[in-house]
Amino acid sequence: MIDVQVLATKWFARFARRERITDAMLCEAVARARKGIVDADLGGNVLKQRIARKGEGRSGGYRTILLFRIGERAIFVYGFAKNAQDNIDKAELEAFRSLAAELLEYDEDRIGKALDAGALLEVICNGDE
Numbered sequence: 722m723i724d725v726q727v728l729a730t731k732w733f734a735r736f737a738r739r740e741r742i743t744d745a746m747l748c749e750a751v752a753r754a755r756k757g758i759v760d761a762d763l764g765g766n767v768l769k770q771r772i773a774r775k776g777e778g779r780s781g782g783y784r785t786i787l788l789f790r791i792g793e794r795a796i797f798v799y800g801f802a803k804n805a806q807d808n809i810d811k812a813e814l815e816a817f818r819s820l821a822a823e824l825l826e827y828d829e830d831r832i833g834k835a836l837d838a839g840a841l842l843e844v845i846c847n848g849d850e
Contacts, residue, residue, distance in 0.1 A: 724792060725789075725790075725791070725794055726793070726795070726843075727748060727751050727797075727843070728794065728796045728832070728843055728844060729798075730840065730841060731841070732799070733798055733800055737797070737800065742783060745847075746772050747772070747797060747844050748845075748847075750785060751770075751787070751789075751844075751846070753770065754787065754789055763786075763814055763817070765817075765818035766788055766790055766818075767787075767788060767789075767821050768786070768788075768789050769785070769786060771783065771785075772784075772785055781804070782802070782803065783801065783802055784806075786799035786800070786809065788821040788824055796824055796825075797844070798817065798820060799813075
């Protein structure tokens with residue numbers, strides 16, 4: 722059972738759709754983070770979580786950048802295939818930390834406005850994670 726609101730940025734939602742990453746796959750990554758199973762804690766509420774490619778394991782799959790605050794919110798903001806990019810650089814990490822500081826402080830009204838504007842999209846988790 723996931724007790725956090727799971728969201729994705731518009732950019733990430735396009736990436737996930739293009740790579741055929743389903744909501745269930747994203748919810749499983751959040752469920753692992755919720756249990757403390759984190760591929761990399763990058764500090765500042767920024768996590769790197771692996772997502773498996775269909776028919777393959779997580780090690781050769783996708784890397785996602787997840788802004789995460791336990792018991793509150795998880796926001797997928799960036800993703801890449803392991804074979805396309807090694808890692809994020811220091812400037813990207815600092816940008817993700819700044820984004821986490823901003824987005825994780827949004828109240829329900831600001832989240833609602835971002836959802837209405839299409840800047841954020843809700844990830845549907847059915848509780849089977």
